Amino acid sequence: xxxxxxxxxxxxxxxxxxxxxxxxxxxxxxxxxxxxxxxxxxxxxxxxxxxxxxxxxxxxxxxxxxxxxxxxxxxxxxxxxxxxxxxxxxxxxxxxxxxxxxxxxxxxxxxxxxxxxxxxxxxxxxxxxxxxxxxxxxxxxxxxxxxxxxxxxxxxxxxxxxxxxxxxxxxxxxxxxxxxxxxxxxxxxxxxxxxxxxxxxxxxxxxxxxxxxxxxxxxxxxxxxx
Amino acid sequence: xxxxxxxxxxxxxxxxxxxxxxxxxxxxxxxxxxxxxxxxxxxxxxxxxxxxxxxxxxxxxxxxxxxxxxxxxxxxxxxxxxxxxx
Numbered sequence: 593x594x595x596x597x598x599x600x601x602x603x604x605x606x607x608x609x610x611x612x613x614x615x616x617x618x619x620x621x622x623x624x625x626x627x628x629x630x631x632x633x634x635x636x637x638x639x640x641x642x643x644x645x646x647x648x649x650x651x652x653x654x655x656x657x658x659x660x661x662x663x664x665x666x667x668x669x670x671x672x673x674x675x676x677x678x679x680x681x682x683x684x685x686x687x688x689x690x691x692x693x694x695x696x697x698x699x700x701x702x703x704x705x706x707x708x709x710x711x712x713x714x715x716x717x718x719x720x721x722x723x724x725x726x727x728x729x730x731x732x733x734x735x736x737x738x739x740x741x742x743x744x745x746x747x748x749x750x751x752x753x754x755x756x757x758x759x760x761x762x763x764x765x766x767x768x769x770x771x772x773x774x775x776x777x778x779x780x781x782x783x784x785x786x787x788x789x790x791x792x793x794x795x796x797x798x799x800x801x802x803x804x805x806x807x808x809x810x811x812x813x814x815x816x817x818x
Numbered sequence: 819x820x821x822x823x824x825x826x827x828x829x830x831x832x833x834x835x836x837x838x839x840x841x842x843x844x845x846x847x848x849x850x851x852x853x854x855x856x857x858x859x860x861x862x863x864x865x866x867x868x869x870x871x872x873x874x875x876x877x878x879x880x881x882x883x884x885x886x887x888x889x890x891x892x893x894x895x896x897x898x899x900x901x902x903x904x
Contacts, residue, residue, distance in 0.1 A: 651888055687888065694890040701836045741833060741891055766834065 594621045595812035598635035600665070600681075602627040602645035602656050607678065607789065611641045614789040618802060620809045627659040637674040637718070637812035638665055640681025642734070642787060652680055652695065652737055653687035662688055674718040674811045675781045679735055682773075682783030691776060691783045692750070693742030695735075699766025703736045707797060709761030710772045710786055717757045717775040717782050718811035719804040728761060729800035731786040733772075738785040740767035740774075750774055758784055780811075820904030821866045821874040825882045826895045828859035833891050862886055865901065874898060 597615045599608050601624050612622040625632055627645075632638060645656035656662070662684075669675045669690055677685040685691045698704055712720050712727040742750070747768060750756055758773035765785075773784030788801030829835050837858040845853050864881075868874035875898055882894040 650885070654885065654888070686890070692890075694888055696834070696891060697836050699834070699836060701840050739834075743890075766836075 594619055595636045595809050595816065596620070596634065597622045597637045597639055597809070597812060598625045598632045599623065599639050599641055600625050600627060600661055601641075602643070602659060602684075604645050604647050605641055605643035605680070607642035607680075607787065610787075610789040611639050611678070614792040614801070614805055615639075615809070617792055618806050618809055620812070625661060627656070627661045630660045630664055632661070632664045632668055635668075635673075636816040637676070637808055638668055639808075640665070640675070640677040640684050641789070642679035642681060645680055645684060648680075651683075651687070653684035656684045657687040666690065669776075669781050672778065672780050672815065674808060674815055676719055676808055677781075677783040678787055678789065679733075679738070679785055682785055683737065685781065685783045690781050691774060692746045693740055693774070695737045695785070696739045696741045697737055698735070698739050698764070702764070704738065704764055705732075705734045706764075707732045707791070708764065708786065710758045711761055713756045713759055714754045714775075716754055717773075717779050719773075719782050719784070719788070719807050720757055721811055722807040723803050727803075729803065730791065730798040731788055731801050731804075732790045732798075733764075733786050734790075735765070735785055738767070739765045740771040740785075742768065753777060757782055758786070780815075819868060819870065819874070820901045821868065821871065821878075821898050822901050823864050823866055823874070823878040824897045825862045825864075825878065825886050826859060826897075827862070827882070827887045827892050828857055828895075829891060830893050866898075871898065871900065
C-alpha cells in the first residue's frame with residue numbers, strides 16, 4: 593500500500609496542495625490534517641508545508657507551535673516517525689524545539705523568490721536517504737526569514753554529528769555555514785528552506801525536488817514496516 | 819492588583835540585524851548625522867492581574883520567555899508598574 597503522508601494545515605498555510613500533488617505524483621497518499629486536530633490519524637510521515645501559519649504574527653512559527661496538532665507531531669517524531677518542515681514548516685519546527693537554531697531576516701532584507709542550487713551534504717536524513725552526498729539539486733526558494741542562525745556550540749554539534757542536510761551552492765540569504773536544511777540527532781526530523789514540492793516536474797523548471805520527496809516516501813514506507 | 823507591563827524584545831548582541839543596519843544606512847540621506855548602533859526590536863504592552871508585584875513580574879517574565887521572545891536569537895526586558903485604582 594502507498595505510504596500515507598499527513599500534510600499539516602495551519603490557518604495561513606498555502607503550500608499544502610503543492611505537497612499533496614507532488615506526493616501523489618510520486619506514488620504516495622497525502623491527507624490534509626487541520627492544525628486544531630490533536631490526532632494525526634494513521635500516517636507514515638508528516639509534512640509541515642510552507643506559508644504563513646497564523647499570519648506569521650509575532651514570529652513565524654511562534655503561535656503555530658501552540659496549535660493542538662503540534663503535540664501529536666512531537667509524539668510522532670519522538671516515536672521515530674519521519675517529519676519534514678518546508679520553509680514556514682522549518683520555522684515552526686525550530687520554534688517548537690524539534691530542531692535547533694532559528695530563521696532570521698535575510699541578509700540585506702531581501703525577499704528571495706528564485707531557483708537556487710543546493711548540495712546534498714549527507715544521506716543520513718529522511719529526505720536524502722536515497723541521494724548521494726555531493727549531489728547538486730536546483731530547487732526554488734521563496735522566503736524573507738530564511739537566514740539560518742544558531743550559536744557556535746550548536747553549529748559545531750550540527751557539523752560534528754553530520755546533521756547539516758543541505759547547503760546552498762550560492763548563499764543568498766546569509767545563513768551560517770550556507771545551511772539550507774538540517775536534521776535532528778536521530779535523522780527523522782528535517783527542516784529545509786527550499787521547496788522540493790515545487791520542483792517535481794520538468795514543466796516547473798526542475799524536477800530535482802522529487803528525489804528528496806521520494807526519499808521521504810521510502811522512509812515513510814520503512815517506518816510503517818518497523 | 820493590576821500592573822501595567824511593557825516587554826521590549828531585541829536581538830541578542832552579535833546577532834545580525836539587517837533591519838537596524840538598513841535604517842542606519844538611510845540616515846545620512848535624511849540629514850541625520852552622528853547616530854550609530856541602531857538595533858531594531860519591538861515592544862509589547864499588556865496588563866497583569868496578580869496579588870503582588872513579585873507575582874505579576876513572574877507571570878510577565880514567563881510570558882516574555884515562552885512566547886514574546888525567541889531565546890535562541892532574542893532577549894527581553896520587562897518594565898512593570900502598578901496601575902492606580904486597581
